[in-house]
Amino acid sequence: MLIKLYFCLAAVLPVALAGSTPKYSQAAIDSGAALAGLNSIALLNSRKSLGGSCTASNLKIRQEWRTLSSAQRKSFVAAVKCVQSSPSLFPAGQVPGAVSLFDDFVAVHLNLTLFVHLSATFLTWHRYYLHTYETKLQACGYKGNLPYWEWGYDINSPRNSPVFDGSDTSLGSDGAFIPHAGLQLLTPGAETPIIFAPGTGGGCVFKGPFKDMVVHIGPVALPIYGTTNYTGQPNPFLDNPRCLKRDLTADSTRRFATFRNTTDLILGTSTIELFQAVMQGDPRYTTGTIGIHGGGHYTISGDPGGDPWISPGDPAFYLHHAQLDRVYWIWQFLDIANRQNVWGTGTFLDFPPSPNVTLNDYLDLGVLNKPIQIKDMISTVGGKPLCYVYI
């Protein structure tokens, strides 16, 4: 009994020695206790690094979806709907599929896909993109901060997740079930595809918020079930109104986005080069994996969620990417002195070859926000303008 308790405490409350990361038992890693412990260390360390305009009194806290009250979750959904009914920022006629400000986010992501994935700017570009989305929600009257979705809780049944259970306090349900073969993903350079067991949806979101949402942009490269082929529109910027589809795929969560996968990434990489590569399943470094990044995306799947170019067209995208940003933040603040750099070039898998990216380079958000230097996106508490942490 005593021994059991001792191991249990040792797993959950490791001694956080200055400058060194604690050792966790496999059980603590698999249950999420280790990740929670690492989050606490990152929180303590980030509170010591506040800079610029970021102070203890204006520090914002991003929380996991299920820790928000029902009222907070409903106000978040209301703000997303407000962004979806706000006018597009593009000059009239320039992007016909950008019917609302929400679609602008999709158009900008689509436009920059080949520069902000498997490149040096993946983490900081998405950090700025999410921050900008958060400010648009707040401009719509939302008083909270961007929530995140911890996939680790949902590996057995994403359908029953508070994020996707179809209740008024979710982001809407799974898609209606349509019998189909599984996804087959042929990642760049791979010879054999990653094959998933079919998801539990495939059709339109049938219940809860976003049941009647209209998707406008794309698709660009939507996987065709049971094949390694894709389908898309010749001009994805045109308006192509259709329902929001999901295909919640537990096989993706279980294989690529478990507590173990996330914790192993954080504890197993000590350079930004490897951290970003393992997170994305970069084929230049790993094979047979899509990383936690792909793991979360293909848990959502569907249209637009399963199309890498336009995945921000599903409101769940932002909670998934906030979790990725949280993992980046935890990793950084376990050794912040050594984790403020970027590595790589500005093109997808460095194709076509391009110069190394530096901290002085700018991140482009098109119509959504002004260009900003990467160095201002490195610390979430740097105050230029970021000032948030995760709990």
Ligand SMILES: *[C@@H]1O[C@H](CO)[C@@H](O)[C@H](O)[C@H]1NC(C)=O
């Ligand atoms: C796409 O990016 C180019 C270059 O930055 C820009 O000129 C163009 O306006 C962008 N289009 C959209 C739809 O964002």
Ligand SMILES: *[C@@H]1O[C@H](CO)[C@@H](O)[C@H](O)[C@H]1NC(C)=O
């Ligand atoms: C996939 O696309 C290729 C090339 O367009 C085509 O030859 C093949 O028949 C397609 N396969 C399936 C299963 O649709």
Ligand SMILES: *[C@@H]1O[C@H](CO)[C@@H](O)[C@H](O)[C@H]1NC(C)=O
């Ligand atoms: C992810 O974690 C699960 C156990 O939680 C493990 O079975 C799987 O092999 C891991 N995947 C990768 C790519 O490490």
Ligand SMILES: *[C@@H]1O[C@H](CO)[C@@H](O)[C@H](O)[C@H]1NC(C)=O
């Ligand atoms: C780009 O970065 C790589 C990795 O650090 C380095 O080996 C290479 O020399 C750099 N290239 C240039 C042109 O600076």
Ligand SMILES: [Cu+2]
């Ligand atoms: Cu992206």
